[in-house]
Amino acid sequence: MSAVPKLADDGLSSIATQPGRGRLEVRNVSKSFEVGGAPIEVLRDVSLDVAAGEFVAALGPSGCGKSTLLRLIAGLERDYEGAITQDGDAITGTSLHRGIVFQEPRLFPWATVWQNVALGLKNSPISESAKRESIAAHIALVGLDGFAQAYPHQLSGGMAQRAAIARGLVNRPRLLLLDEPFGALDAITRVRLHVELQRIWAHEKITMILVTHDVDEAVFLGDRVVVLAPRPGRISRVFDISVPRPRERSDDDLVRIRNEVLRVLGDGEVASVDQAPAVRLAS
């Protein structure tokens, strides 16, 4: 991994690194879908505050509405009850200030990595040369140097997802949403990309919200882990993880928190490996 390149100063980057930017407020959000004529409650009265620059992991099994919540925040779905605001502005649709990385890379197969990342800047107000620099910098940031002219079908799953992350970041959004981005990758690649993402987050200082069903992933990456319960989707527990970064998976505190999260998820069905009394969660 080469040294992280210096990103040129342009209008966007200065906004993103301003303190207090990238704050998210979710207030009493509920959403139902109609399936076969009957309404299904996907989210019920979800409230959450995310501070600027924070890394929040939303954790839960399938059907707990976590992906739906992310799509509401992204502005891809607009039909819901409650209020979601970013930096005080109500979210009414998609925005270049909110980047999103989907579970599938969703790279356009007819475009190269460079062209795919460039898509994010189509509506950006910055100059052409600034765009080129940003694209090159972000491709390097995700470690895809030398693959800029490759087509998606020539990339491995992990590389494609990295390209998708570069595309999600190329606008320097204040908020990056990640919807189970590593779910389709093998375990080894996944672990590697966890470290990459942690590095990128530390460097870019962008607020990140990651949705996942992988407990290790959530605990390793997040400042907080928000556990969601399904049917209807609602927040059941929030864990603070103040283990300092860079984190090691084998770190004792991390392992303890992970086991506690697992226990909560399994409602006591998962036997705790660690027999230490009353786990104290770092506050």
Added chain:
Amino acid sequence: MSDAALPGTLRARPALLSGLKGAVAGRLGAAIARQAASLGWLLVLPAIALPIWIIGTDRGWLPEQILPRPADVLHTLRDMIASGELAQHAGFSLLRVAYGFAIGASTGLAIGSAMGLSRRVDDYVRPLFTAIAQVPALAWIPLAMLLLGIGETLKIAVIAKAAFVPVVMNTSAGIANVPKAFVEVGETFRFTPLQMLRHVVLPGAVPPIFTGLRYGLTHAWIALVSVELLASSEGLGYLLVWGRQMFWLDTVLVAMIVIGVIGFVSDKALAVVEARLQRWRLDGR
């Protein structure tokens, strides 16, 4: 290739050099052998059929109207090429296909795109379109003859209709089937409708649209033959009818061969273009 042109390292190691030469010769030889083999297989059928044909016509096993002599067929072919007759008839046919296909395909692209882009338009147009599509170009010909006479308009109209149908179907499907996943990516970057069209919809729709154009051309060609068989005084279809009426089987065969060759060549040419356009498709479709 003289030895002097080789890099110094190879020149210094004669064993390595002769090994390499052997390998290259081996690879080349293998490639040549492969081509010769497939050519050989290709010739098995004519090698069996041709002698039977020649002997059969010499001995008069079947009347000349059923089986002409191969020499006769070749003679006719040569005469028709030399006199320019073949080129003339082929020219008429090709021109008709060109006009008809151009009209049918462009109209098809326009309407197909509209149907693909907007559910409303599709709702309005599809039932009528399906009804028209169900009736093959062949069946339309007598009706068209009543309305348009038997001139060029008739032929071009029938050919245009034949090309129109598959182009519309493939274009509308290609555009409508652009994955929603990609459209959402465009939404997150706040693409305007024009940007959506340019960067998301059209690139993904090009392969199916091109397939539609290929089918359109095939159907246009078939429609040409039908309409020339029924109502023409020049063209390859006319040659077929004329040869049939005069019991000149060799003429009929020549016309069939030319029709087949043109069909083959145009289809192969389009296949090459299709392959170039779809470099990025890995699934080999």
Added chain:
Amino acid sequence: MAAESSTIGTVGRGLVLPVGLLAVWEIASHSGLVNRQFLPPLEHVATSAWREFASGELTYALVTSLRRDLLGFALGSGVGVLVGLLLGLSRVADRIVTTWFNGLKQIALLAWIPLISLWFGFDETAKVVFIALAAAIPVILNLVEGIHATPAKLIEVGEVFRFNPLQFVLYVYVPSAVPSVLTGLHLALIYAWLATIGAEYFMAAGPGIGGLIIAGRERFDMDLVMLGIVVVGSVGFAIDRGATWLERRLIPWQRAYRRPTRRPFG
């Protein structure tokens, strides 16, 4: 509730153009703006159609055509299956024949009619032969492709169990080629019907729907021609739908194509 109203809306919108066209037709025909011979009033067409139907002529022509169609289809698909099996299973036969077959396939089907009529005349035999040819081609193409596309993984399973060639054919190749054969037969049904009409056009001796249309044209009887076209289109539609239904019943695990509901611009 939302789904119901959208279906009604869809159907309603779909009727606008056809109903509108028919209305324009009626008005144009009655107003005398258009030559009545070109565009007879709708009631005229309807009464002519009823007359044909009542006199039994229409039914007779239709039955004759369908009989031919079925005969040609059965003959063509039977031969097609045999040839397809041969070309699919035997590498030797495939190498010898396939390129020539592909070349001959390029000759537009209807271009074969003059040749066939030279060999078989204009009667029933010639028509059935032509229809059989039209049916055989898609069956052969699809069956060969189906056999060639047998997944290597399944062949390996057969090798593990030491199948002999007959067992391979019966338990591996043929079953895995069934969907392709059904597709081929579906196409053969469609092409056979087209070939029936084509044969009746060009070898116009004898009864049949195609003959009816040609007769109508020669007499400048627009009613008859239109009636014939509607029948041809309807039968073609019914055959296609029937074949799709049958295919779905026989291979329930194949997902049928569904019209996408969301478009880029809504």
